[in-house]
Amino acid sequence: MTDRELRLLMAESTEKCHRAVFENYCNYVHVIVINILRNCGSREDMEDCVSEVFFKLYKQFDSGIDFSGNLKNYIAAVARNTAIDAFRRISIGNGRNISIDDEGMNELHSSERLEENAEKKERSRIILNLIKQLGEPDSTIIIHQYFYDRTAKEIAESVSMTATAVQKRSSRARQRLKKLLFEAGICKEDLI
């Protein structure tokens, strides 16, 4: 979606504009939020955070901010910052101290460590490719189980299988992935 398309939609109907932006970017915002909150927040926290991201975006649309054709990057930035705020809020609410030295927060500030980021980027790319190499439905099962933290029952519904079958496939897929990671030279002992 371009800035111009957004303006046109806004002119037509605020609600239509919101709906279109949501449909286009909700999955993207969702994974950004999950990536930051999945070690501290519940699923409800994440959904709340995603809705907060879009609420902030709607307000920005009202203000007529110029995205200069880079709406996706803007949305990603809003999602990241909102999730970081939520991370702090949830952590403090849970009695966890947050400091700049906190390991979790260091992850959030990793943009300053360019070299490390480059390594992580490459590692991410390889891991994702290896997961895709597992083929369907194993790739979906692994991603849904270990990134989205979905239960076997939920995964079973999304891939039209039984929960038992999902668990079995997951076990096998995990073993295959372990081998693939090992062959790719990025498998730490405790990774899988």
Add this chain to the structure above:
Amino acid sequence: MNSFDLFDGINETALESLSQDFPVLTDEEKERIYFMSARKYNNYRNNISDTTFSAEEDVKGVERYKRPKMRTASIAAAAAFIIGAGSFGGYNIAKQLSEGNGETHDVNQNVTEDIAQAQTETAEDPRTEEYRSIAESLVSEFEDFLYPYIDEELPVYPETEDVDISGMSEEEREAYAQQIDEEYSKYFDQIWFELGRGDPYDHPNYEQLGSYSYNHYETGMKYSNTDEVMEKALSFMSQFFIEKQFPDLIGEDMTNYEVDRIYDCDTEETPFFGTYAMYNGKLYCNREDHRYNNEQYISIKSAYYFYNRKDEPIVITDIEDDSFIACVKYEFTSVPNNYDMTMKVVNIDGKWIIDQIKPTGPAPDQQKLDIIGKIVNSCNYYDKISCKYSWATRADSELANGDVMPHSNVKSGILYADNTANKEYSRSDDGNDYDKELDIDSLLNNSKSADEKMVETYCDGEKYYYWVNSDEYSDGWYHWCHYTPHENTFCLDNLIIDNFHQVSNRNISHGMTLGPDGQHLVYDYLYDLSIWDITGDINFDGRDCYIIDINAPSYCIDSYNILSEYHYDSIKLYIDKETGIPMAEEYSKEGSIEKCEIYYDIRINDDAEPVPDIDMNDYDLSRFTYK
């Protein structure tokens, strides 16, 4: 799989790819989130103007999620857990706070450690009895699921005749063994896999990585295939809980793998081993055998084990329409100091299931934790030490007329240690006769001097030298070995070096003592806070001490008697209040004192006598004899 590691540092390109290739949100979830955002926007607009769109009506009926109490308390509970562990200082408190079967489990602290949190008594709630009944039923199902067999249906093997195989030829023996195998295989089958690295016949270079043994009974197994196992599990447990409590419950079908042999993990593909697995169309179970209080327990692999349920009603708390907490009383669990099974029960689609289980117990006694911390870290209180010791063990003799002559062996000595060297003189290698009373006071009053230097040891941080002086029975002998300290340092923290040339904090047998060591007391007894009490104070040899009395259950085995796994049922300790040094230990069995150990004349830091200089030229290192 550790998802945090796998997706650690995933970058935004990958995130975008994930969102495109593996979207997870269902239409229902999307709608819910969209309406939440719309509601926020409407509220915001209402506050700044009356200009809104009709989303308020759109979101009618959409409820804000109520965050489960179990989750919100989790990290606070984890923090409390860490504080508790921190009281133990550097002690690797595996037996105290880790999972009981010795394995490292990926216990989900988000959910399990908070069960004991924020439990509010709801005894007046009219649903209590109903929920207690539900909990009873679920506990029964849980305990039943742990045991893989139906005892009364297990095969009864036919009586076999006593056959003398001594006169058989090798071929006949083999044929007979095969006949027995065939006979028994009608009722029972066992298959095994061993995983290793390298050539199994190339000892010691071969590394065994694990072994798996699976049993199949023709009758008496509760399930006939893995689907039935999962179906049963999912009937009363949540998927999440199954994965945590019964890791690797279902293994890969092993039909296409060769059984009963060793697999080289570097070169061969092995099955994914689980508790239950299919082989040639039959269900096999890899069961676990464990013991508690001299009783054998058979069960499937489980994160926690609970032993001997008490005849007490289940305590129901935190009652909600769709969840409650149930606390079941047990005699013991695999997590010491937590004697109860506390479980979270939730209602999913009208069905009650177990969602979490955690061994729980009362908050540990802080004074006891402090004392344990001091004992474990006692070496941190000094850099130099000199002291004397006497260790006496009962060694009664039976006389020719059948009478028993009581006496003991005693070993006395002096040791000096700092962070550069250790020197020890002792009277003997294996103990001298001691005919006095075997108790702390008598031993202290009758402790003998170590001036004779029957045995001398010296460690310079690189080598450990050991001399036995000549006496009327031997010419004396000498040996040395390399000293292999922890973390390449020689310090008082490295308490013990054993006679296998390795440092161990636990194995004192025939080893060198750098200083008084109380760690074994913690590992063997004190980790279980319920079996000991602080019963008084005493000044022992000029030092203020706690008196600790331990009433040791049979599962407490004295690690200093490793070979015999000796059990003492009553132990008295004097623990120095300042340093945590165990000044005196008195071990009894059935009312009789069996062993007594004391340290006295303890001097630390500036008061300590320096480690005596050793002139190695005094010793003939080439002849293995003592000059």
